[in-house]
Amino acid sequence: MDGWREFGAELRRMRLRAGLSVRGLARELHYDPGALSRFENGRRKPPFEIVGALDRILCSGGSLTALYENLAATEPESNRGTRLQLRESVALNERRYIDSALAGETAELLAETRRLEDRIGSELVLPLTVRQARIASALALEARSVSRAPIVDVAAGWQQFAGWLHASLGLHAAAVRHYRAALELATESGDVNMIATALSMRGHVAWMAGEVGPMIGLSRAAQRNSAALSPTVLAMAVQQEGRGLALEGDLDAMEERLDTAAELLAGAGADRPDAQYFYSDALIDIQRGMAYRLARRWDKAVVWLDRGLTGFDSELLTSEWATWYVAEFACALAGAGEPEAACRQASQALRVAVDTPGSRLPRFLGDLHRQMSVRWGGNPAVAELGEELIRAGSPAGEGGIRRP
Numbered sequence: 084m085d086g087w088r089e090f091g092a093e094l095r096r097m098r099l100r101a102g103l104s105v106r107g108l109a110r111e112l113h114y115d116p117g118a119l120s121r122f123e124n125g126r127r128k129p130p131f132e133i134v135g136a137l138d139r140i141l142c143s144g145g146s147l148t149a150l151y152e153n154l155a156a157t158e159p160e161s162n163r164g165t166r167l168q169l170r171e172s173v174a175l176n177e178r179r180y181i182d183s184a185l186a187g188e189t190a191e192l193l194a195e196t197r198r199l200e201d202r203i204g205s206e207l208v209l210p211l212t213v214r215q216a217r218i219a220s221a222l223a224l225e226a227r228s229v230s231r232a233p234i235v236d237v238a239a240g241w242q243q244f245a246g247w248l249h250a251s252l253g254l255h256a257a258a259v260r261h262y263r264a265a266l267e268l269a270t271e272s273g274d275v276n277m278i279a280t281a282l283s284m285r286g287h288v289a290w291m292a293g294e295v296g297p298m299i300g301l302s303r304a305a306q307r308n309s310a311a312l313s314p315t316v317l318a319m320a321v322q323q324e325g326r327g328l329a330l331e332g333d334l335d336a337m338e339e340r341l342d343t344a345a346e347l348l349a350g351a352g353a354d355r356p357d358a359q360y361f362y363s364d365a366l367i368d369i370q371r372g373m374a375y376r377l378a379r380r381w382d383k384a385v386v387w388l389d390r391g392l393t394g395f396d397s398e399l400l401t402s403e404w405a406t407w408y409v410a411e412f413a414c415a416l417a418g419a420g421e422p423e424a425a426c427r428q429a430s431q432a433l434r435v436a437v438d439t440p441g442s443r444l445p446r447f448l449g450d451l452h453r454q455m456s457v458r459w460g461g462n463p464a465v466a467e468l469g470e471e472l473i474r475a476g477s478p479a480g481e482g483g484i485r486r487p
Contacts, residue, residue: 088125095123105119105123134148197358204441205441206439219234220242242262242268243261243262265277299328302327315351329378365396369387369408376415381418414451423464432444
């Protein structure tokens with residue numbers, strides 16, 4: 084705490100210069116005088132939200148904030164989130180601190196949080212994401228001049244990711260609100276890739292809700308500015324349209340759209356927006372398999388899902404959202420009359436689901452098991468899957484969610 088003793092000494096000097104006692108400063112700050120005394124003695128690090136208020140009350144010209152930032156910068160990397168919180172808090176109170184550097188740090192946190200979801204699931208990441216989406220949007224509201232565009236861009240990204248997490252947890256209305264906020268912010272900044280992403284993801288919610296018309300329409304809307312879009316973003320919209328066409332029974336059009344998506348992704352290279360970090364050739368194969376499953380072409384669904392899952396990033400495949408594709412494979416295998424193989428895939432998906440708070444996979448797999456029990460009631464593999472579901476406490480089944 085040596086560094087924080089330095090901060091405490093500077094705080095005491097500023098307080099005495101202002102002619103305030105510790106209790107007098109506590110009254111101005113609406114804060115505990117004992118805590119202020121511990122700050123001055125260096126026994127406790129002050130919360131980030133207090134420092135800006137101290138600067139204002141003591142008329143210190145931002146010197147306490149600057150000292151705090153310097154001291155925080157010397158702390159271990161694990162405290163980087165606290166430093167960012169401080170920068171955001173100060174920026175909300177002092178517009179001049181809203182700059183491209185703050186936008187960059189906020190964008191880095193967004194990229195890390197997207198990948199954190201891969202490891203721990205949507206439910207645990209949601210509170211942080213909602214908080215950051217609100218903060219980023221508040222910063223966008225206050226931003227001016229050249230700093231405005233990058234702040235608005237990153238606010239759109241946080242809103243889009245918050246929409247995805249709500250959708251993943253089955254909270255469709257909240258997901259739509261966040262996607263609409265992302266769309267408005269991205270339209271202002273002119274980020275055509277985020278505009279298209281928000282439209283595609285809104286179409287994804289329509290698919291989850293069984294609204295095939297809006298699913299196709301929004302996927303097509305996302306493609307309108309195709310010449311300006313990243314091939315990866317365009318491929319996302321095109322393949323989703325293809326799955327919608329599968330639901331309508333137009334398999335020729337479905338296959339054309341999925342062929343187009345595969346060609347786009349093959350020419351995309353490694354440079355793609357961070358919101359599409361998980362996109363790959365294997366993912367398009369998976370989407371093709373899902374389209375065939377939706378069209379009840381079981382044999383083709385099995386071939387393409389197997390091919391896609393075999394080529395998919397093995398680390399990503401341990402995430403809860405990607406495990407939905409394993410559950411889709413189980414459905415396709417059951418449809419193709421392969422109950423033992425279907426149960427193996429369902430069991431693999433269930434193991435991930437029970438370790439992920441808030442997962443809706445057990446419900447989906449419970450529904451699949453009931454359908455399999457009707458068809459293969461005496462099959463030992465089906466019976467064993469039922470025991471696994473009971474141990475997992477699976478509730479009654481309903482349809483699930485899948486990554487677009």
